Amino acid sequence: MAELIAIAGKGGTGKTTFCGLIVRYLIENKLSPVLAIDADANLNFNEVLGIEVKETVGDIRDDLLQNLGMLEAGMDKDTWIELKLQEAMVETEKFDLVAMGKPEGTGCYCYVNSVLQRYMEILIKNYPYIVMDNEAGLEHISRGTTKNVSYLVIVSDASPRGVRTAARIRDLVIELKVKVGGMGVILNRLTEGEVTEAALAEAEKQKLDIIGKIPSDPLVVKFDLKDRSLLELPSESAAVKAAGRIIKNIIA
Ligand SMILES: Nc1ncnc2c1ncn2[C@@H]1O[C@H](COP(=O)(O)OP(=O)(O)O)[C@@H](O)[C@H]1O
Ligand SMILES: [Mg+2]
Structure with missing residues (x-):
């Protein structure tokens, strides 16, 4: 089974940075090919990986919706979507990246979404490792766009408030009964001093499972x-060193 590592956490805590460090680790340890999924509409994951994104899955969905009539008249929808998704995929030697783009609007896109979801699931099967960067909310995770998460990493900054937010995310995952193989919190951007001390004390109070510190x-x-x-x-x-120790344990 493919190993899908997904990231959650408040904005600015270092989610995208940690995702980049995971991809770096997997490549260095010859665990490629890696699929990087950018589920943040802001499109940052590609930046830390040094590549450009031209089209997102959201663009394909919009395109498909606009052309649905025409497609029904002649073209095979599934083939068309498959071709489009291939176009949206940025391929490099060691990793590929697909960006989800903006989430769907309010119309009923059920058909289109279910087709896209099916293709994403097929796509995922082609890679031993998948790293999914998320936006601050739990959108994709709670909506089920992210199925089969092997491990959910919640990133927090090293402040008491950050730690409380991480605890709320953990509670939400449990409350929503999101299926994840495992879950743990990392504290990122640690500095020495009072704030970090207070953050660690808060983590203990919240019974947070801190799996590592960067x-x-x-x-x-x-x-x-x-x-x-x-x-x-x-x-x-x-x-890199700290992230390596964390990732090694996650994928062990
Ligand atoms: N361990 C770290 N040390 C120094 N700077 C960091 C570290 N982790 C993240 N940053 C910086 O913090 C900012 C926010 O990180 P980012 O990964 O974009 O957060 P998020 O994706 O959660 O919004 C960026 O400028 C990034 O370079
Ligand atoms: Mg980000």
Whole structure:
């Protein structure tokens, strides 16, 4: 079975950064091909992987809806969708990426969505590892776009408030009965001092399962400023090292 790692957490906590670090780890450990799914409408995952996205699954859905009449007259819908999805896929040597784009509007897109979902499920079967970046809400996870999640990583910053938000997300996953193989929290951008101490105390109070901590890493800041792919981070980067230990345990 494919290993699907999905990420949740408040905005700005480091979800996309951690997703990039996971892809980097998988490639370095020859666990490719990896499928990167960007389920955040803001399209950031491709940026940390140093590639461009031209079309999203959301664009395909809009296209399909506009052309449904024409398609029914002649063309085979399934073949058309398959071709379009292939176009939306950004392929590189070690990993591929597909971006979900904006979520559907209010109309009844049931048919179109179910066709797209079926294709995503078939697509997922082609990869041993899938990494899914999410937006701040639990949208895709609660709506069931993300089925078969092997492990859900909740990213929090190292502050008491961040930790409380992570605990709320954990509670929501349990309350909504979202099916995940496992779930754990990471504290990201750790610095030494009072705030981190307070965050750790809060985590204990909330009975949060902290599966790892990633320090604030000047190299990550530098790469972000220069728009450089996190895949190029050197192995001595503190974030790379810490993330490696976490990911090793997750996929073990
Ligand atoms: N461990 C870290 N050390 C230093 N900067 C980090 C670290 N993790 C994330 N950042 C920075 O924090 C900002 C937000 O990270 P990002 O991954 O985009 O968060 P999210 O996807 O949760 O919104 C980015 O500028 C990123 O470079
Ligand atoms: Mg992000």
